[in-house]
Amino acid sequence: MASVLPRTVQGPPVPLRWPPEDNRIPREIFTDPDLFRWEMDAVFTGPVWVLVGHEAEIPQPGDYKTLSVGAVPVIVVRGADGQVRVLVNACAHRGARVVEGPRGNVLKGGFRCIYHMWTYAPDGSLLGVSLPDDFPVEFRKEDYGLPRARVALYKGLIFASFHEQTPPLEEYLAELTQGMDRVLGDGRLRYLGSIKVIFRTNWKLYVENIYDGYHVTALHTGFQVVRLRSHGGQRLVPNYERNGHLWGQSRSTRREELQPVLRDMSLFDVRTKPTTDHNMMVVFPSGVVTDYFDTIQLRYVLPLAVDQTLIEFTFFARADDPEDVVRHRVRQGPAVLGPAGAITLEDAAALERVQQSSVARGDNVILKGTPKRFPPYRHVDEAPIRHFYQAYRRLIGVPVEEGTP
Amino acid sequence: MNNADDLSVREQAARELLARYVRVVDDPDRVEEWPDLFADQAEYRVVTRENLEAGLPISVVCDDTKDRIMDRVTVIREFWGAGGRLEDRHYNQVRPRHVVGPVWTEPQEDGTVRVVANFVVWGTPTTDPAPRLLALGEYRDVVEFTARGPRFRSKWVVLDTPVLQDVFVYPL
Structure with missing residues (x-):
C-alpha cells in the first residue's frame, strides 16, 4: 500500500512575479529559498x-x-x-x-x-x-x-510518486515511451556504475538546459572541433499540455567523416546501433534518459539547495552485450557524457554563470524557435524550455493564463 | 653500486617524478608536458573509492592508453579551449594547487616502484572570492624506468568523495 506524505502549505509561500509573456523567465525563481522549499513539495511530491x-x-x-x-x-x-x-x-x-x-x-x-x-x-x-x-x-x-x-516501472525504469492523483505512468509519459523503447530495447540492462557531481546551479537551470537545442553548437565547442553536426532531428515535447517532457532526436555525423583530431576517436563511435540517431529525453521534472553514441545513460537530478544540484550520471550496458562492447561503453560514456566528459563540463560552467548573475533580477528570455507555438520544434530550438516552465507553473500554482499556450 | 643503493636511487627518482608531475599539473601553461611524464604504454585513471570498492567498472576518467593520455591535452586545449578563446571559459581559469604527501615508495621485484601518496587539490578561480576543494584522495602509482628516465606506467587517482565537489579541467 502506498502512503502519501502529509502536506500543509497549499500555495506558493511568497508572491511570485511572472511576466505575461511565456518566453520570459523571472530570475527570482533561481534564488528564492522559500520558493525552493515550496518546489520540493509542490513539484517533487506533486502529481509527477x-x-x-x-x-x-x-x-x-x-x-x-x-x-x-x-x-x-x-x-x-x-x-x-x-x-x-x-x-x-x-x-x-x-x-x-x-x-x-x-x-x-x-x-x-x-x-x-x-x-x-x-x-x-x-x-x-x-x-x-x-x-x-x-x-x-x-x-x-x-x-x-x-x-x-x-x-x-517502464522497461525497467523505476518511477516514484508521492501524490495520490498522479496519472498512470504510461499516460504520464505519453509518446515519450516510444523514445524509451528505442533507448532501452527490451529493458534488460547491466549496471556499470555512476558518477555524482555537484553543479553550482538551481535544479531548474540544469533541467531546462536539456530542453535547449540552441546552446549545443555554441557552447560545446568540441563538436565544432571534430566537425560533428546534426543532420536533421527534432525536439518533441510529449504531453506538453500537462507535463512537458523533452524528447530530442538528432542524427550526427558518422565517425568516419569526423575530423580525426583525437588519436582515439572511439569517443564518437556508434557500434551498437544501425544509425547515428540519438535520443535525449527528460522525464519531467528531473529524470534524464539518453542513448548518445553508444552510451546508455540515466541521470537523476537531486536538488540540494536553491543554488546547488547534485547530478548522478548512471551508466549501463545491455544485459547480453559481449565483453568488448561493455569495455567500449565503459571507455566512452564518462569520456563524453560525464562530469569530466568532452562535451559536459561546459554546461557546468555556463549554468554556474547564469546562477551567479540571477541575483541581478530581470528575466531570462527564450527566443529561438518561439514563433512556433507547439511542438515539434527543430533540434536547434530552445523553444521547448517554455513548455518545461508551463508544466512547472501548473504545479507551483502560477499557471499560464488561458489563451496563452 | 650495491643493491641497497640501487633501491634507494630508484625510490628517490620515483619521488622526483611525482614532484615534477605536481609542478606540471599545477601550471595551466604546462599541460602539454603532462603526457611525457608517462611511459609509452601507460594509463591514467580517476576513480571514486565508492565505485572501486563496489567493483563497478565506471571511472571518472579512463585514459587507459598513451593515445588517450595525449588526447586529454587536445580536449583541454581545443574542446574546452573554445578554439583558442580561452578567456571565454572561466573553468580554465581555475588555478589548481596540489598538496601531496606523505609519499610512500615500495620497490618491486620487476624493477618498478610503487608510489602511494595522499593528495588534496584546491582550485582558485579568478572570479570567486573563495578557493574550492576540487579533489581529495590518494595516488596509487607505478613508476617504471625507461630509456627516457623514470615515467608513470600507471597513475590511479582514487577519490575519497563519492560526490565530485566540482568539475575539473586539468589532470589531477
Missing part, C-alpha cells in the same frame, strides 16, 4: 513520476540504493518477493536516517535504525523494536512502517 533508478541497479532480492525525491530521502529496494518499492529513508519513530550507504543488500537483517534499534523488513514494514515494554497499549507495529511512495 520521478525517475529514481533502473531495475538493473538492484537486480537481486534485498538489493537497495538510496537517493532523494526532491527533498525526501528514499530507499529504492527490491523485496524478498522481487517487487521494487520506494521507502522514505527516515525512521517512523524519531526520524533518523535508516540507511547510510549508497547501496547494499538488506535481505539478511533488514533495515535497522541505529538510534533505538527499530528494524524494518525490505518491504518497509516494522519487524521489531527494542524494549517495547511500557509503550502505550495501543502501539501496533503495523502502524509504524516506513512510508512508501507509489512505484511504477
